Amino acid sequence: MPESHYPEIRALGLFSGMADAHFQSLMRGAYVQNFPPQIELIGEGEPSDFLHVVLSGSVDLFSTWNGRDTSLATVRPISTFILAATIRNAPYLMSARTLEKSRIVLIPSQDVRAIFDVDGIFARAIVTELARCYRAVIKSQKDLKLRTSLERLANYLLRQQKRAGGGASFELDVEKRRLASVLGMTPENLSRAFKGLQPYGVAVDGTRISIGDQADLEGFARPNPLIDDFST
């Protein structure tokens, strides 16, 4: 793979501390590929041959069962996905598709496992990353089981607002149909949920959201770091 990509990958928490020789060794077997939008990168049930790293664009992780499907997460640069399947050498639990034009690194899973065994710092980084992912899913589980759809949307908006810089007005950066799926509801109900938040000062214009009364919305949403703070 072209060495020009090395620095941005190297800068990832997962790879930043490891021995240079090991990093080079990982990169030797890796390759970068550009994908158009809406391409299915992997399908659930398939063997986990590669660890994926998103360099640019974005990727939707979703799952299907019995004719239904649901979005579980969105992966944005720069981060990895399906680390757990790679580590356990087990089949993927989720499918992945590009949402937009994306540049993605593929690192053979067996190389990752091999370097893991000889590089303590890399091992430490993998554990830290995996623990972060685990905790993120637990938070999402709590969000789903403890909150109504209106509360989930309210808290999502507050999180997104923070991510966008904290201003009173910001853009949704996902399609509403996907947002609905992520939040565990239908697109129709998402529409109604937005209306349901109007009394708390939320205004919607296309993908632009305006929060009229921050305190009011927070009073309804009751955000909680043990659910909504994805950094811990």
Added chain:
Amino acid sequence: MPESHYPEIRALGLFSGMADAHFQSLMRGAYVQNFPPQIELIGEGEPSDFLHVVLSGSVDLFSTWNGRDTSLATVRPISTFILAATIRNAPYLMSARTLEKSRIVLIPSQDVRAIFDVDGIFARAIVTELARCYRAVIKSQKDLKLRTSLERLANYLLRQQKRAGGGASFELDVEKRRLASVLGMTPENLSRAFKGLQPYGVAVDGTRISIGDQADLEGFARPNPLIDDFST
């Protein structure tokens, strides 16, 4: 802590391969305690001072928000819990309480992190365990988002049947109120869901479940290894 417990802890996947000196070092700082039923061992938000290992009994992991609460998992011997919080040195995301009289080992988190850094085999075991836990939560997430409550119950019964040996008749080993919470429904609805499975040959007598027509129930439940097989 009394050395009599060493063998059963040592036999745990997490500790079985590590150097003896390191294991001894971990055990030196650890201690075992017996708890009566319904004791809250840890509360969400507290700092993660100890890695816990359940030797006997069982522990309920649950969470609370805004006056509601939900059961997220049950920990049975012999296994650990709150590994991720220990690794990240972050606050617990879930509370834990004993369901019955339980014997539990407490290992100081900082010891676990210290030994992790010097024992590659231990590190490998932690990663494997963490990846297993991660995948278990993803499966649970799919179960929640892709299935109706009736389907969740049907698949739960099939899993429990398998765990109990596979016979047509078996015992539920959780209180129904807790089962309802785990499955994301109210106790009232669980009662109705059991009735809803009667047409598929499910009979309930107290905590005893009988599956009259295995194929019929499986045809309705459509179990899937990517959701229901907790071993991968």
Added chain:
DNA sequence: TTGTCGGCTTGACAAATATCAAGCGCGCCG
């Protein structure tokens, strides 16, 4: 044995959510 407590069940009702069908708005392309 009898009383009581807690968990489970049931029924009636209310609220939340999904489904279906139609229409709207906007970008894209002929």
Added chain:
DNA sequence: CGGCGCGCTTGATATTTGTCAAGCCGACAA
């Protein structure tokens, strides 16, 4: 410019799920 097509919205309706109140039943203790 006009007409699709697609995502979003809206309304009507059905289904699912939760809530509240009451009753049942078995475990346990007096």
